Amino acid sequence: YAESALDTAKLRGKNRLCFFSPQDYERKLATIELQEELEAAVRAEFKGFSIQFQAQVRSESFDLYGAEALLRFDSPRRGAIQPAEFIPVLEDSELICPVGLWVLRQGLEQCRQWRRTHPRFHLSVNMSYAQLRQPEIQSDVLRILRESGVPGNALTIEVTESMELKDYPHLNTIFREWKKEGIQISVDDFGTGYSSLGWLKELAIDEIKIDRCFVSGIQNSAYNLRLLSNMMELADSCQIRVCCEGVEKLEELSALSRLRPALYQGYYFARPCTPEAFADNILNGRFDPPKLAVAAEPAC
Ligand code: C2E
Ligand code: MG
Ligand code: MG
Numbered sequence: 001y002a003e004s005a006l007d008t009a010k011l012r013g014k015n016r017l018c019f020f021s022p023q024d025y026e027r028k029l030a031t032i033e034l035q036e037e038l039e040a041a042v043r044a045e046f047k048g049f050s051i052q053f054q055a056q057v058r059s060e061s062f063d064l065y066g067a068e069a070l071l072r073f074d075s076p077r078r079g080a081i082q083p084a085e086f087i088p089v090l091e092d093s094e095l096i097c098p099v100g101l102w103v104l105r106q107g108l109e110q111c112r113q114w115r116r117t118h119p120r121f122h123l124s125v126n127m128s129y130a131q132l133r134q135p136e137i138q139s140d141v142l143r144i145l146r147e148s149g150v151p152g153n154a155l156t157i158e159v160t161e162s163m164e165l166k167d168y169p170h171l172n173t174i175f176r177e178w179k180k181e182g183i184q185i186s187v188d189d190f191g192t193g194y195s196s197l198g199w200l201k202e203l204a205i206d207e208i209k210i211d212r213c214f215v216s217g218i219q220n221s222a223y224n225l226r227l228l229s230n231m232m233e234l235a236d237s238c239q240i241r242v243c244c245e246g247v248e249k250l251e252e253l254s255a256l257s258r259l260r261p262a263l264y265q266g267y268y269f270a271r272p273c274t275p276e277a278f279a280d281n282i283l284n285g286r287f288d289p290p291k292l293a294v295a296a297e298p299a300c
């Protein structure tokens with residue numbers, strides 16, 4: 001107890017008094033347990049991990065562009081755990097490195113299968129800074145891509161916008177090697193971290209994903225609309241594709257449609273779902289997002 005109290009206090013920074021409550025202790029214990037479960041899952045050939053797919057939709061035609069692969073974890077003790085809880089634990093323990101490559105491999109295998117009937121199907125995969133820090137990441141990704149048989153231009157790698165990324169000198173080299181194979185680089189959660197277009201240009205970023213916090217309730221916020229419009233103008237001038245994340249409501253969609261982002265993703269179109277459900281309902285089903293409702297809106 002004392003040891004973990006000290007650890008927690010250290011994490012909160014130096015030169016400050018820190019109270020440690022039983023709740024803190026329980027939280028810390030839960031994290032340790034979760035980490036042990038995640039380690040065991042990796043050792044057991046990723047048992048307990050799975051991937052869901054969320055549709056990405058072209059804005060001009062409302063047809064399917066592809067999907068983002070989203071990692072899921074089922075704890076043997078607690079059942080489904082939220083990514084917001086288990087991803088940081090994977091990152092802190094660097095377990096994200098083997099798990100992230102597993103997601104890439106599985107995602108690409110699924111993508112290869114789906115491209116047999118949907119040749120333009122595109123896959124997006126998230127990548128943590130902890131993975132990009134690994135010296136082997138550049139060749140690992142290229143090897144897995146090659147083994148999958150999927151062309152590089154069907155893959156986008158999403159990295160979350162953060163200071164860490166900007167400070168990482170080798171990123172430029174890694175991204176350029178990937179881009180030679182056609183892989184595209186996307187900045188996830190754009191607008192929430194360190195936004196600098198100089199940086200976007202330097203790293204030759206292909207896509208930004210506007211964070212849900214800007215999209216949510218956009219129809220009621222002239223300020224956010226202006227902000228978004230500026231972001232998109234800048235992205236446009238750098239030839240960066242824009243994907244709007246977290247579109248939940250028709251009102252949001254019609255406000256966004258005037259700004260003309262290239263892609264949409266959000267519950268309004270589809271929730272993340274298992275590969276089976278994705279194939280049944282979205283690929284082979286009647287994936288028919290209600291475009292008429294948008295077209296009926298006045299043009300400006
Ligand atoms: P993200 O990459 O920004 O993924 C989008 C998140 O927003 C997903 O949450 C998705 O389910 C959620 N979302 C999509 N549309 C909507 C919407 O309309 N409304 C709302 N409220 N939410 C929406 P999820 O699956 O919980 O994942 C959370 C984060 O965990 C991801 O955010 C990503 O940063 C991370 N993550 C997930 N899978 C992986 C992975 O394989 N590797 C790494 N490194 N990180 C991952
Ligand atoms: Mg993402
Ligand atoms: Mg993210």
Ligand code: MG
Pocket residue numbers: 188189190209211245
């Ligand atoms: Mg995001």
